[in-house]
Amino acid sequence: MRRLGKNDMIGRISGVFCVLILIWTGCAALQTPPPKRRTLSGQAPRMYTRPQFKPKISPEAYHFESPHYILDYSKDISKLPNYDTVEERKSRGSGDLIFLEGQYDFFKELFGFTAKGMILIEVEPVLKFQEDIGEEAIPNSRDALTSIQRGSHVVDGRVQPKYTIKMRFGIDAFESKATRAHELTHAFTSVYSLPAWMDEGIAVLVEEEYGGGRGWAQQKTDLKPIKVDEDGRNILQTWRGDNSELPFRSVELYAYSYRILKELQLRYGMDLLKRFFSILEQDGVYRRVQTLGTSVVVYYLSQAAQRDLVPFFEGLSFKVRKLSRDDILGILAD
């Protein structure tokens, strides 16, 4: 059995803090339909409020601004029937931003924090990928992709992190409330350098429980590994990691990630994630790595649950070590 190395425990440490780090979170049109479903907790999806504000709109209505978003339609959106006049684009863009601001307020309450910067939204008829996310990146209208650039700037003589958050949508993805909820979750949470299983698990949980999800996420009904690797490790643990051969996108992996987080939420309370992010924020270790190791994530989840969750994850065949806060802060201080 391979022993866990330091980087397995803590995550990949970025070379220089000020280097620009790109966090990709790609999201397929994972749309398989089952229309009616109950959430795992049996609760009805909640509604967002409609905040009152007047968005700024460019004369041709391709560019919109609201308190937390900048929305840009690509010029070729005018080829689509519902976007071919200025009045239509004005009406749709304003309506979209009102919805998105309501969703923003809701997420703020759900997670206990705000997004770490303005959110730039680009909408085009067909999403043309500008980045390499593998052969699955075939341009289509149902895809969306959220990316976060982490850089730095100087404020009052001190270097501070600066984030550029961008959500890109094909038109069908943008018109799907569930996909918007999924991507907006990434816009809020991907700055925390979470491993893929947790990053996607949270996005699917929000999409499914609060975004009018489409039911496919509930296809994984148990916690058993889909497969273990040659070291006996649950393959989900290293999804999108250096040596992972798993597809970038797979309904099964998204559903399983959601299932694990939902189980923790059912056992330790609906506020578990809120508590997790609050504790993670206090220590700030996420700013110093590209991806947090699962043992670190399990430490913070354990703090939030007030229960040692190493046995829970070992039961899922994750390879994790029980770490203390001193372990984490000490290693990252090297």
Ligand SMILES: [Zn+2]
């Ligand atoms: Zn995603």
